[in-house]
Amino acid sequence: MASSKKLQEPEIAYLSGTDTGLLQLIESVRRGLSFQHFKKLMDSYSFSLAEWAHMLHVSDRTLQRLRNEKKSLDPVSxxxxxxxxxxxxxxxEVFGSAANFDLWMQTPSLALGGVVPKSLLDTGFGISLIKDELTRIEHGVLA
Structure with a gap:
């Protein structure tokens, strides 16, 4: 069984590349992120509450309720x-800054069939597609 140590926000960035780190991420997901932890991440990105609700397939009201009741997100969210x-x-890392990546995420991508990458974040398949494109960009394989 994985460690019962609660995963702290700064650790997420460093643990994702190791088996132990992935197991800790899995445990964190199974417990559910606290709304406070989610809020810290939410404030790091240029997504509105409505955009997060869309990505998480929940209503704005559900996120507001979780915030007000100081509850955790479910494992899927x-x-x-x-x-x-x-x-x-x-x-x-690929684009050299979060601002550059955010700009790319908001710009229609020819490699993604003219779709705005940000619009793909509501599915795991969309996230995988963006990751694949980032890998191609990182290695200079532009399509």
């Missing part, structure tokens, strides 16, 4: 939040 967070860390 927690996983999506961490997937988006890890994607943004990778994107910032």
């Amino acid at each position: 927690s996983e999506r939040v961490l997937e988006v967070h890890l994607l943004y860390l990778q994107g910032a």
